[in-house]
Amino acid sequence: MSSVAAVLWVAASSPNPDPMNTCGLVRALESSRALSRCQNQRMDNGRRKKQTTKTWSVMSYRRRSAVSSSVVASHAGEIALSSEEKVYNVVLRQAALVNKQLRSASPDLLDDVKKEPQEIVLPGSLGLLGEAYDRCGEVCAEYAKTFYLGTLLMTPERRKAIWAIYVWCRRTDELVDGPNASHITPMALDRWEARLEDLFRGRPFDMLDAALADTVARYPVDIQPFRDMIEGMRMDLRKSRYKNFDDLYLYCYYVAGTVGLMSVPVMGIDPKSKATTESVYNAALALGLANQLTNILRDVGEDARRGRVYLPQDELAQAGLSDEDIFAGKVTDKWRNFMKMQLKRARMFFDEAEKGVTELDAASRWPVWASLLLYRRILDEIEANDYNNFTKRAYVGKAKKIAALPLAYAKSVLKTPSSRGTN
Ligand SMILES: CC(C)=CCC/C(C)=C/CC/C(C)=C/CC/C(C)=C/[C@@H]1[C@@H](COP(=O)(O)OP(=O)(O)O)[C@]1(C)CC/C=C(\C)CC/C=C(\C)CCC=C(C)C
Numbered sequence: 203m204s205s206v207a208a209v210l211w212v213a214a215s216s217p218n219p220d221p222m223n224t225c226g227l228v229r230a231l232e233s234s235r236a237l238s239r240c241q242n243q244r245m246d247n248g249r250r251k252k253q254t255t256k257t258w259s260v261m262s263y264r265r266r267s268a269v270s271s272s273v274v275a276s277h278a279g280e281i282a283l284s285s286e287e288k289v290y291n292v293v294l295r296q297a298a299l300v301n302k303q304l305r306s307a308s309p310d311l312l313d314d315v316k317k318e319p320q321e322i323v324l325p326g327s328l329g330l331l332g333e334a335y336d337r338c339g340e341v342c343a344e345y346a347k348t349f350y351l352g353t354l355l356m357t358p359e360r361r362k363a364i365w366a367i368y369v370w371c372r373r374t375d376e377l378v379d380g381p382n383a384s385h386i387t388p389m390a391l392d393r394w395e396a397r398l399e400d401l402f403r404g405r406p407f408d409m410l411d412a413a414l415a416d417t418v419a420r421y422p423v424d425i426q427p428f429r430d431m432i433e434g435m436r437m438d439l440r441k442s443r444y445k446n447f448d449d450l451y452l453y454c455y456y457v458a459g460t461v462g463l464m465s466v467p468v469m470g471i472d473p474k475s476k477a478t479t480e481s482v483y484n485a486a487l488a489l490g491l492a493n494q495l496t497n498i499l500r501d502v503g504e505d506a507r508r509g510r511v512y513l514p515q516d517e518l519a520q521a522g523l524s525d526e527d528i529f530a531g532k533v534t535d536k537w538r539n540f541m542k543m544q545l546k547r548a549r550m551f552f553d554e555a556e557k558g559v560t561e562l563d564a565a566s567r568w569p570v571w572a573s574l575l576l577y578r579r580i581l582d583e584i585e586a587n588d589y590n591n592f593t594k595r596a597y598v599g600k601a602k603k604i605a606a607l608p609l610a611y612a613k614s615v616l617k618t619p620s621s622r623g624t625n
């Protein structure tokens with residue numbers, strides 16, 4: 203197994219977007235990923251590849267609720283894929299990449315999984331990769347303290363990789379949500395995507411990209427969810443209304459479901475798990491969707507003040523509501539009833555996600571349970587605010603947050619794959 207050298211080149215004057223202003227001079231890093239490849243192979247050894255069959259529970263809820271059909275017939279009579287089906291193809295692609303890793307008997311399994319052998323070239327002085335990961339950890343600790351603490355339970359290799367993914371997601375979000383958001387154009391997002399393609403080819407642009415380049419070379423992480431998150435940011439630039447849930451589903455997948463698909467290849471699946479790889483990825487997707495739906499329900503007033511209504515227009519109309527009611531911001535019975543339905547759907551996605559957390563590698567379960575419980579609590583707070591999400595921000599207080607942590611820990615140790623069905 204060869205150790206790999208990597209180059210990180212950064213031009214301070216480059217036109218490339220740099221959401222966290224980390225551009226510096228040309229740097230050189232070297233990484234030896236031989237050891238981690240072996241560890242990585244071990245992590246899923248013993249887990250046999252399983253038959254992939256779709257679990258349709260959330261989808262069937264959507265069918266029952268007649269919010270939108272799964273397959274949409276176009277005017278020309280062609281069958282167009284629904285958002286769920288488009289997204290499901292990405293789930294299958296990611297699950298296939300992981301399964302390919304499981305099947306591979308070669309110690310150089312990742313070179314086998316990835317289409318071409320990875321060589322990250324970082325000219326100049328060597329050995330800065332550790333520094334790059336440390337910086338990712340600092341960013342993570344600064345932006346998401348609880349989550350950062352949770353990652354400390356993971357193995358050092360996995361924790362660093364999750365930090366690198368977190369930082370890339372945060373930087374991507376900052377492009378459209380950060381202080382320079384008003385200057386961001388679709389062209390800037392195209393450049394950000396070109397940087398992404400480069401880092402997946404082992405040509406990172408800066409230090410933080412180099413950490414991610416190293417991560418995606420070590421773990422079976424597909425590029426598509428990353429491309430799709432950028433697509434979500436493009437969507438945010440060009441669109442401020444969602445005609446139905448199918449439309450909203452795609453947006454939620456782009457900006458949050460993708461995070462689940464990026465994270466699980468690093469977090470790992472418990473070798474004792476009897477679940478299919480695909481079902482675990484579906485659960486990861488569901489947690490991202492649940493989080494984003496919750497985010498949308500919490501921020502209705504704030505978004506309206508920015509001229510944005512993420513709630514499905516057809517469902518608003520069915521409830522006898524319109525954008526004007528949202529801009530007026532009055533909590534009426536119509537609004538309460540509408541919100542009850544929205545909360546119910548978000549909770550169904552959380553329920554779907556729970557099935558998958560149990561299947562994760564033991565050390566990864568706690569941070570995921572903590573994030574799930576804390577985010578789901580926001581829905582309870584919306585209820586406690588009598589559905590006033592126009593002027594009150596649903597917030598989980600410190601005491602409730604702290605109380606959720608041991609509960610998350612208990613779930614992560616008591617709900618194990620082998621005791622599934624009994625808990
Ligand atoms: C353990 C854990 C939570 C790991 C995920 C780590 C990770 C890579 C997080 C990246 C998050 C991020 C910066 C996303 C960018 C887009 C974004 C901001 C999405 C919203 C997050 C909430 O952030 P916030 O409340 O700060 O929102 P504002 O920016 O203020 O508007 C999202 C709502 C989505 C985040 C989505 C997740 C954390 C998905 C989690 C799913 C998994 C980790 C998969 C777990 C596996 C199973 C099997 C269930």
Ligand SMILES: [Mn+2]
Nearest residue numbers: 375376378379
């Ligand atoms: Mn945001």
